[in-house]
Amino acid sequence: MNPPCARCGKIVYPTEKVNCLDKNWHKGCFHCEVCKMTLNMKNYKGYDKKPYCNAHYPKTSFTIVTDTPENLRLKQQSELQSQVKYKKDFEDSKGRGFSIVSDTPEMQRLRRTQEQISNVCCGCLCMRACL
Incomplete structure (x- = not known):
């Protein structure tokens, strides 16, 4: 049995059949x-x-999500990772100065170690108090 045309609804015979877009069309009915x-x-x-022809093909437009x-x-998340956010935070914090870091046990240990290193004479005749 021959299928009906998607445009006019009349029977489409095999000699004039265009099978496209999951439908059957007469050659003359397959138009823009x-x-x-x-x-x-x-x-x-x-x-x-x-x-549709190329000129009248509907343009797909994006919708707002x-x-x-x-x-x-x-x-x-992406704002946090962007350089724009870092730059804005930097510009906002200009002139505020540094925040005071409390003395943690690790900071105290590092300070003592640094003082000990600076008090050791390097043996270069610098006439330090350690002589």
Whole structure:
């Protein structure tokens, strides 16, 4: 049994059949939705299971993605990693000075070690107090 045409609904016989976009068409019915230019298998573009010529093919536009909690988290994460965020933080902190670091046991140990090293004479006739 011969299938109906997707455009006109009449029977499509094998000699005039165009099988495209999961539908059957008469050669004359396979035309652009907008300008009615007759199309073939080489020059058509399909969109939403309808044939279009190259000039009238619907342009796909991007939609705005909703700010879901996951998207907000990813945005925040990428901002934290970007140099823009670091530069902004640096500019904001200019002139504030350094924050005071409390003396941790590790910092005290390093300071004592540094003092001991600086008190050792290197043997270069520098006339240090250690002589």
